[in-house]
Amino acid sequence: xxxxxxxxxxxxxxxxxxxxxxxxxxxxxxxxxIGMARANSxxxxxxxxxxxxxxxxxxxxxxxxxxxxxxxxxxxTPRQCDLLMVMGTISKKMGPVLRQVYLQMAEPRWVxxxxxxxxxxxxxxxxxxxxxxxxxxxxxxxVPGCPPRPEAILDGxxxxxxxxGQESLRRRHSDQYKALMNSYGIE
Amino acid sequence: xxxxxxxSRLIExxxxxxxxxxxxxxxxxFHAPKEMNLKVLQFLYDDEALEFRFLTDITGVHYPxxxxxxxxxxYHLQNLRTRTRLRFKVxxxxxxxxxxxxxRLYESANWMERETYDFFGIDFxxxxxxxxxxxxxxxxxxxxxxxxxxEDQTRIxxxxxxxxx
Numbered sequence: 001x002x003x004x005x006x007x008x009x010x011x012x013x014x015x016x017x018x019x020x021x022x023x024x025x026x027x028x029x030x031x032x033x034i035g036m037a038r039a040n041s042x043x044x045x046x047x048x049x050x051x052x053x054x055x056x057x058x059x060x061x062x063x064x065x066x067x068x069x070x071x072x073x074x075x076x077t078p079r080q081c082d083l084l085m086v087m088g089t090i091s092k093k094m095g096p097v098l099r100q101v102y103l104q105m106a107e108p109r110w111v112x113x114x115x116x117x118x119x120x121x122x123x124x125x126x127x128x129x130x131x132x133x134x135x136x137x138x139x140x141x142x143v144p145g146c147p148p149r150p151e152a153i154l155d156g157x158x159x160x161x162x163x164x165g166q167e168s169l170r171r172r173h174s175d176q177y178k179a180l181m182n183s184y185g186i187e
Numbered sequence: 188x189x190x191x192x193x194x195s196r197l198i199e200x201x202x203x204x205x206x207x208x209x210x211x212x213x214x215x216x217f218h219a220p221k222e223m224n225l226k227v228l229q230f231l232y233d234d235e236a237l238e239f240r241f242l243t244d245i246t247g248v249h250y251p252x253x254x255x256x257x258x259x260x261x262y263h264l265q266n267l268r269t270r271t272r273l274r275f276k277v278x279x280x281x282x283x284x285x286x287x288x289x290x291r292l293y294e295s296a297n298w299m300e301r302e303t304y305d306f307f308g309i310d311f312x313x314x315x316x317x318x319x320x321x322x323x324x325x326x327x328x329x330x331x332x333x334x335x336x337x338e339d340q341t342r343i344x345x346x347x348x349x350x351x352x
Contacts, residue, residue: 092322092323092326093321093322093323095323120344120345121345125345126330127322127326127328127330127335128321128322128330
């Protein structure tokens with residue numbers, strides 16, 4: 001008699017990059033294979049301060065399951081993490097802390113600003129709230145919403161994956177990138 | 188202990204110096220000259236009958252319409268035994284916002300005076316560490332004063348429709 005569940009047929013695997021294959025070998029470029037590896041094993045650092053952080057907890061949990069994208073390991077430390085996810089209101093007093101966390105992360109690193117507050121200060125046009133984290137650190141992807149649904153966070157995450165997968169290994173040595181960093185006062 | 192008893196005890200001691208006695212929501216409040224704030228506090232603390240030994244709160248108020256007395260410091264006191272509460276204000280000008288510190292008398296005044304300095308710019312003379320406490324150090328204004336502009340009306344980087352303005 002056939003077993004009711006033989007094996008999971010719904011597993012999705014990452015497509016192999018373009019390259020030359022033959023008997024016993026496969027050749028491709030470093031850019032592609034490293035980009036593929038990085039994009040599918042991102043280690044996010046959640047920097048959550050308010051409602052968007054709660055929404056992100058749902059994104060991590062079973063129903064939405066951020067782990068499907070290879071982002072299983074969430075580290076609450078800049079050590080070895082390569083994606084900083086800033087979720088919630090960042091006050092001006094918090095700015096230097098956020099910046100220090102960013103600086104402690106090793107290259108290559110990416111940043112998502114989740115929600116209206118992290119992206120623009122949101123409704124808080126006050127003396128104490130930073131009007132967007134891009135005033136202190138460079139941001140790769142902005143997720144709109146107040147707070148955004150987990151689907152939106154996943155969408156932002158997948159956009160980061162696209163960036164990471166297609167990024168040239170030399171991008172961070174480019175003059176444009178250096179100029180961007182210098183504009184934030186980062187060496 | 189009733190508010191009447193507290194009031195008559197205070198008038199007995201300070202006479203005409205204390206003004207504007209009133210009871211709002213059952214709580215006695217009055218105004219005192221700013222030079223006398225420590226004398227009043229000390230008397231309220233020491234007096235056998237009053238014994239206001241708990242400083243509940245210090246905060247500030249900005250009255251831009253009162254020239255020469257724009258800033259007020261509000262003291263809230265409590266007698267823990269009889270659960271009587273009391274409030275008084277001292278006024279100072281915004282040009283010379285100096286008020287004597289209450290840190291020698293009440294330890295809890297330390298934090299609260301720093302906060303009041305942070306938001307209203309009231310200079311507590313004699314405070315051991317009068318620096319900003321909740322805001323960033325490089326801030327060059329006092330945000331709770333009514334002269335602080337609420338928001339930049341000219342900014343166009345936020346869509347009014349999205350932010351309900």
